[in-house]
Amino acid sequence: AAYLMLVGWNKIVRESKLSIFNWTTLWETIRGYIQFPTIRNIKSYLTFCGPYFLILLMRTVLWTYTFFACSSAGVIELAAHQITINIFLFFCIFGEVTSQISQTYLPLFLSNVEYKRASINSRNSLDPLLIDSIIPNFEKDNISGAIYSNNSNAYNNNSEINSTNSNFALSNALSSLFGVKEMVSKVTKMGIGIGIASFVACVLLGEFGYKYFTKSAEVLGKLKSVTGLLALSTLPYGLMLGLEGVIIATQDSLFHVVLYIFAGISFLSYQSLVRSHMWGVRGVWIGMLLLQWTRLLAFYVRKNIVLNRPTKFKSKF
Numbered sequence: 543a544a545y546l547m548l549v550g551w552n553k554i555v556r557e558s559k560l561s562i563f564n565w566t567t568l569w570e571t572i573r574g575y576i577q578f579p580t581i582r583n584i585k586s587y588l589t590f591c592g593p594y595f596l597i598l599l600m601r602t603v604l605w606t607y608t609f610f611a612c613s614s615a616g617v618i619e620l621a622a623h624q625i626t627i628n629i630f631l632f633f634c635i636f637g638e639v640t641s642q643i644s645q646t647y648l649p650l651f652l653s654n655v656e657y658k659r660a661s662i663n664s665r666n667s668l669d670p671l672l673i674d675s676i677i678p679n680f681e682k683d684n685i686s687g688a689i690y691s692n693n694s695n696a697y698n699n700n701s702e703i704n705s706t707n708s709n710f711a712l713s714n715a716l717s718s719l720f721g722v723k724e725m726v727s728k729v730t731k732m733g734i735g736i737g738i739a740s741f742v743a744c745v746l747l748g749e750f751g752y753k754y755f756t757k758s759a760e761v762l763g764k765l766k767s768v769t770g771l772l773a774l775s776t777l778p779y780g781l782m783l784g785l786e787g788v789i790i791a792t793q794d795s796l797f798h799v800v801l802y803i804f805a806g807i808s809f810l811s812y813q814s815l816v817r818s819h820m821w822g823v824r825g826v827w828i829g830m831l832l833l834q835w836t837r838l839l840a841f842y843v844r845k846n847i848v849l850n851r852p853t854k855f856k857s858k859f
Contacts, residue, residue, distance in 0.1 A: 788848075
C-alpha cells in the first residue's frame with residue numbers, strides 16, 4: 543500500500559511539473575484524479591442499492607425492537623430473550639448460504655442472451671409437433687408463449703441456416719429455463735435441509751444446552767417455555783432466505799421493499815402490544831414465528847409468479 547501511494551505521488555508531481563510549494567497547480571492536478579458523482583450517478587446508485595439498504599435497516603430495527611418490547615416484563619424475561627435471539631441469529635448464518643447461492647448462480651441462467659432470441663426466431667421456423675414431442679404438457683405454459691405457438695407460419699420455407707440457428711436458440715432457451723428450475727429446486731432442497739437441521743438442533747439445545755448459558759433457574763424456566771417457538775422460527779429460515787435470494791436475483795425490488803414495509807409495520811405494531819401487555823419473551827417469539835412463516839409464504843408465491851413469466855424479468859439483465 544505504501545509503495546502504491548509513493549508511485550501515485552510521484553506521478554502527480556511528475557505530471558504537474560511543479561515544486562512542492564506550488565500548491566495551486568498541485569491541487570488542479572490532484573483534482574483531475576478525483577471524480578465527484580453527478581445527480582444521475584447518485585440516482586442510479588440509489589435505484590440499485592436504496593431498496594436493499596431499506597431492507598437491511600428494517601431487519602436491524604425489527605430485531606432491536608424486540609428487546610425494547612420484552613424489557614417491560616422484567617430482567618428475567620429480557621435475559622431469556624437475549625439468549626434466544628443470539629441462538630436464532632446463530633442459525634441464521636446457515637440460512638444465508640441459500641440466499642447467496644441464489645444471488646450468485648441464478649443470474650448466470652437468467653442473463654442468457656439466447657433466451658430472448660429463441661422466443662423471436664422460433665416463431666416461424668419451429669414445428670409445433672416437435673415442441674409436443676419434447677416438452678411435457680405441464681411445462682408448456684412455463685415457456686414463453688412465443689416459443690410454444692401454433693402460428694400458421696410454423697412451416698415456412700426459410701433457409702436451412704435460419705432454421706438451424708432457430709433450433710440452436712431454442713435449445714439454449716430450454717437449457718436456460720430448465721437450468722433456472724433446477725437451480726431453484728436445489729436451493730429449495732438445501733433450505734429445507736438447513737431448516738430441519740436447525741429445528742432439531744434448537745430442540746436438543748433446549749433439552750440439554752441451556753444450562754451452559756445461565757445458572758439462573760428462573761431464566762432456564764423461561765428459556766424452556768419458548769424452545770418450541772424458537773425451533774419453529776428457525777425451521778423456515780433457510781428456505782425463506784433461499785427464496786428471497788431468488789427475488790433479489792430477478793431484481794423484483796418493488797415487491798421486496800413493499801413486503802418488508804408491510805411486514806415490518808405489522809411486526810412492530812404487534813411488538814408494541816407485547817410491551818404494553820407485558821407478554822415477555824413468549825409474546826416476542828410468537829411474533830417472530832409469524833414473521834418468518836409469513837415471509838416464507840410471500841416469497842414462495844412471488845417466486846412462482848416471477849419465474850413463470852421469464853420475459854418479464856429478462857429485460858433487466
